[in-house]
Amino acid sequence: MAGKRILSAKTSRKLEGTLFMAPWLIGFIAFLGFPLLFSLYMSFHQVKILPKRIVYDFVGLKYYQEILFNSSALYDQLIPYFQEVVLMVPVIVIFALMIAIMLNQKLPGRFIFRAIFFLPVIFSTGAVLMSFMNQGEGNLGFLERFNVGGYIDMFLGDNSWAKPVKQVMNHFVLVLWYSGVQILLFIAGLQTISSSAYESARIDGATPWEVFWKITLPAMSPFILLNLIYTVVDMFTFPSNPVISLITTGNYGYNSAMAWIYFLIIIAFLGFVILLYGRINRKHAKANRG
Amino acid sequence: MMKVNLAARAKQKWTTKRSLSKIRYMVLGREINQGLIFKLALYSVLIITSYIYMNPIIKMLVKMVMSIKDLIDPTVTWIPSSIYLGHVAEAWKLLDYPRSLAVSLFIAVTAAVLHCIACGLAGYALARLDVPFKKTVFLLVISAFIIPPQVIILPTIMAYTELGLNGHLLTLILPSVFGFGVKGALFVIIFRQFFLTQPKALEEAARIDGANALKFYARVMFPLAKPAILVVFLFSFVWTWNDTYYPRMFLGASENMPLALKISYIDRNLTAFIQEGGFPEFLAEPIKMGASFLVILPPLLIYLFAQRYFVESVERTGLVE
Numbered sequence: 001m002a003g004k005r006i007l008s009a010k011t012s013r014k015l016e017g018t019l020f021m022a023p024w025l026i027g028f029i030a031f032l033g034f035p036l037l038f039s040l041y042m043s044f045h046q047v048k049i050l051p052k053r054i055v056y057d058f059v060g061l062k063y064y065q066e067i068l069f070n071s072s073a074l075y076d077q078l079i080p081y082f083q084e085v086v087l088m089v090p091v092i093v094i095f096a097l098m099i100a101i102m103l104n105q106k107l108p109g110r111f112i113f114r115a116i117f118f119l120p121v122i123f124s125t126g127a128v129l130m131s132f133m134n135q136g137e138g139n140l141g142f143l144e145r146f147n148v149g150g151y152i153d154m155f156l157g158d159n160s161w162a163k164p165v166k167q168v169m170n171h172f173v174l175v176l177w178y179s180g181v182q183i184l185l186f187i188a189g190l191q192t193i194s195s196s197a198y199e200s201a202r203i204d205g206a207t208p209w210e211v212f213w214k215i216t217l218p219a220m221s222p223f224i225l226l227n228l229i230y231t232v233v234d235m236f237t238f239p240s241n242p243v244i245s246l247i248t249t250g251n252y253g254y255n256s257a258m259a260w261i262y263f264l265i266i267i268a269f270l271g272f273v274i275l276l277y278g279r280i281n282r283k284h285a286k287a288n289r290g
Numbered sequence: 291m292m293k294v295n296l297a298a299r300a301k302q303k304w305t306t307k308r309s310l311s312k313i314r315y316m317v318l319g320r321e322i323n324q325g326l327i328f329k330l331a332l333y334s335v336l337i338i339t340s341y342i343y344m345n346p347i348i349k350m351l352v353k354m355v356m357s358i359k360d361l362i363d364p365t366v367t368w369i370p371s372s373i374y375l376g377h378v379a380e381a382w383k384l385l386d387y388p389r390s391l392a393v394s395l396f397i398a399v400t401a402a403v404l405h406c407i408a409c410g411l412a413g414y415a416l417a418r419l420d421v422p423f424k425k426t427v428f429l430l431v432i433s434a435f436i437i438p439p440q441v442i443i444l445p446t447i448m449a450y451t452e453l454g455l456n457g458h459l460l461t462l463i464l465p466s467v468f469g470f471g472v473k474g475a476l477f478v479i480i481f482r483q484f485f486l487t488q489p490k491a492l493e494e495a496a497r498i499d500g501a502n503a504l505k506f507y508a509r510v511m512f513p514l515a516k517p518a519i520l521v522v523f524l525f526s527f528v529w530t531w532n533d534t535y536y537p538r539m540f541l542g543a544s545e546n547m548p549l550a551l552k553i554s555y556i557d558r559n560l561t562a563f564i565q566e567g568g569f570p571e572f573l574a575e576p577i578k579m580g581a582s583f584l585v586i587l588p589p590l591l592i593y594l595f596a597q598r599y600f601v602e603s604v605e606r607t608g609l610v611e
Contacts, residue, residue: 013420016503020415021427023408024478027468032434035442035449042444054448102336107329115597116340119347122528122589128582130554132346173342184604237438244535247440252448259441266438 039256047252063257074261077242082269083164085235088175089273091168093227096179097220100186101212114187121180133171178234182227189223190216221281228273236266354378354579361572377573381580384556385549394531394548395588397459401466402526405477406519408469410512413481418493418511419503428482434475443539450540461540462530472529472536477522484518485511517603524600528589549585556581 043063045056067074103114123129168175193215201211235241243262247255357374381387415421416428450456455464465471469478488511496506512519537551547555560574593600 010420014422017415017419017421017424020411020419020503020507021421023467024412024431024469025427027408027465027470027474028430028434031446031465031468031470032437032442035445036437038445039441099339102332105332107332107336111598111601113336113340114601116343118597118601119593120343121525122593123532123586128532128550128553128586130557132350132582173346176343184601187601188604233436237440244440247443252444256444259438259444263438263441266436270436 039259042253043257043260045253049252059253063254064261066254067258067261073246074243074258077246078262078265079160080164080167081242083161084168085232085269087164087168088178088235089228089231091175092179092182092231093224095176096182096227097186097224099179100183100190101216103183104187104190117183118180120177121184123177129174129177133174178231181234182231185227185230186220186223189220193219218285225274225277225281228277229270232270232273233266236269350579350582353576354583356576358573361576377576378580378583380577381556381584384559384577385552385581385584387549387584390547390549390552391588393459393546394550397462397548398527398531400463401471401530402523404463404466405469405471405474405526406522408467409474409477409522410481410515410519411507412469412478413483413518414485414507414511416478416482417485418488431475431478434470435473435479439535443535447539457541457544459541459544459546462536466526466530472526472533477526480522481515481518484515488514520596520599520603524592524596527592531589553578553581553585 042056044058044060046059048055048057099117103110103117107113197215197219198211201215206214247259247262352368352370354377355373355375356370357372357376360370360372360374412431416424416431421427447456450458450461455461462471466474469475492510493506496510531548532550534550534554537548538554541547541551557578560577564571564574
């Protein structure tokens, strides 16, 4: 009797959990799982939309082949943007960490600065930013004054990196604007470091420089990874991302293949970032211990 | 005599030394991050970065109110000679502001409220309840965050067309009923992190009292989650407000356009105007800036009002373990 009761309590708890999770799971199937598989299906088919119904003709890997080997549309759009992302991600994360550390100091009036640095969260997406970019707002005046562009040309020459470097510099302020959420995450992270860790370091006579490398940075390590992932995902799903314009409602099969290739590239890039980060982190931890 | 003199001297020496070190402490600080010099340096860095940060916004505000005379005059860069609101009025007309504002508000508020409800439930289940295959479910949540909307957009459009919903505002709200839509997965994670930090004793007490889970959640846990609700509401509102991707895909031909989408149409219209020669180019910029200002005004007002609670909330959500 007692055993039965415990079991039923356990099942009822599971039922409760499932009940709470159910809306999200239904949503997952309807808005993510099914569309995801369906777009994979379409990417292997030629989709013909007839007035009454839709016809799917199997074409195999034809579209993938076309995109990857027979056309340059993907590469023309993707590679420059990719290079920009590679440059922007570290800039954003390092800038966010620096600002977060500064804002975490006990300064009178720091909430004013916080308000300013979170402000871009409000418009760091979408159309307003685009119109700023088109107006050429957001470039640092001194870049033109000191002809930095010219130096870059001299330095990198005809290298394919010259353009993305200049592009990022041109929008430097707006690049910094992408860091609103990241600053928030870092500040939330900095709050988790107990003040006693800092106190004991102070008693031991550690300089602020040492405190940063030995206490702050290791404690921030998971947040740095979190922010790296967030920033990469954000960059790749950003509305001004040129690859997005490649995926339109024209040819459903072809565009689905394009979307899937894009998705796999993002996954690969994320994997690469996580791997690289893990490696650097381990090396750093070892150096700290030794 | 000599002895007294010596003692007095020693005392004097000691006091000067002390006052010296006092000054030194004040300037340099007992630790470096308490000194005056450090604070000055910190303030100057913060002020300079803030200025760089705010520069585009300040420029927007200035350009928007410049009269035609000021725009042509090269000596006027920062301070307009008079405040002219014609560009903003023009932008107001082009945006069809009252209507687009209503559309934007309707979509963003509804999505934000629904996100708070649906993502709260899922986050609570993941943090506190017994969900079968919990780890797998959590993995699904994370994958939902990573999957770019571009991969699923085409089947979604087809499904909406099938349902006869294409071009309907409902297309933008429907996903948030279930906790999807713009960055929905992130909100589930925020709620989960918050509920993880709450004391376990609460639930045990409720269980002993025999309250059912849903009632307990609605009466106790959800009201407790105010910081998380505020953060999710604000993020959801702002991101939905600014989103152009879903509206462009779903509402392309609709008359009801949210502001963020409308502004990109203005951009195109003005460019066409200029190319036809019906419009001097230097006039387009202040109109666009006025439009940008009108678009960000409502979220800006909400932010100004909620800013303090917002920052405090982020710290209290335990957004990150």
